[in-house]
Amino acid sequence: MxxxxxxxxxxxxxxxxxxxxxxxxxxxxxxxxxxxxxxxxxxxxxxSKDDLVTAYLDYRDLPNLQAFQRWFEEADGSASDKIAAIFNQLEISAKHPKWKGCGFLRTSSELINMPGHPALKRGIAHKQRIEAWLAGCLAAGGIANPDDLARQIRILLDGAFAVVTLDRDPSYMTLAGQAARTLVEAASRQQTGSPPA
CATH class of the missing domain: 1.10.10.60 (Homeodomain-like)
Structure with missing residues (x-):
């Protein structure tokens, strides 16, 4: 071989x-x-084992981003609908008996006292890549301040990962998605100058 x-x-x-x-x-x-x-x-x-841990996160990086991209593209509706769809798909994933949360967050928590660890840097880079992709999607939809909004959605994503991992209740994913939808809709109204619904 x-x-x-x-x-x-x-x-x-x-x-x-x-x-x-x-x-x-x-x-x-x-x-x-x-x-x-x-x-x-x-x-x-x-x-070393450290090299293996780093390779493990590299192995997960692109497939995770591609899953988010696929869920966004396959969803119907506006940008807010597509963002919410990501959370809906994560709820489905979290219902699988082998689901153990976000591998990047879990690994990072184990390495929290080792800030220079290459795997921790990979985790940071992955989350920043997700955030940048979200910002690009929002900007393409004509939404104001896409970078700040992408950061807010990332907080909702990672917060939902943490809560679902702790509580074992996947419905928190969809609830976080509803909050993300509200944020995106508010940003869209602000951009167009439409009054609140």
Whole structure:
């Protein structure tokens, strides 16, 4: 098996274990076993567990962003409807028995005392990428102050992730989506000068 496919097997195994159990509870031995490799082979591709944690977040970055983009594009209606649809889809995801919350937030919380950790930087970059994409969508819809509004929606997203993870009640996702819809509708009215409904 070539190096690339071996590396992918390792990252895939690490991703499953880290997401399901948390990074602190998963050993390099467990990842090697999950990937069907020796620990020596794993260390040939990754110098340390820290490198594996960073690769795990890299592995999740683009698929997560693409899911948000797909949900936005597939939703009917205005920008506010499309933003709310993201939260609705997250509620569906959160109902799955294997859902364990946001891997970026969970990993970041485990690394909170290590501000220079590469994986923590990846988590920050991912959240900023989501925020920038949201701002772009809002700007394309002609909404005023899209950067500030995108930050507000990000707060609602991450807050909903935290509450649903803690309470195990997916309905908080849709409630957060309703709040996001209200914010986007208010910004749209402000842009057009329409009176409140």
């Amino acid at each position: 070539d190096k690339l496919s071996t590396r992918e097997r390792i990252v895939s195994a690490a991703s499953r274990l880290f997401y399901n159990e948390g990074i602190g509870r998963v050993s390099v031995d467990a990842i090697a076993a999950e990937a069907g490799l020796t620990k020596r082979s794993l260390y040939y591709h990754f110098k």
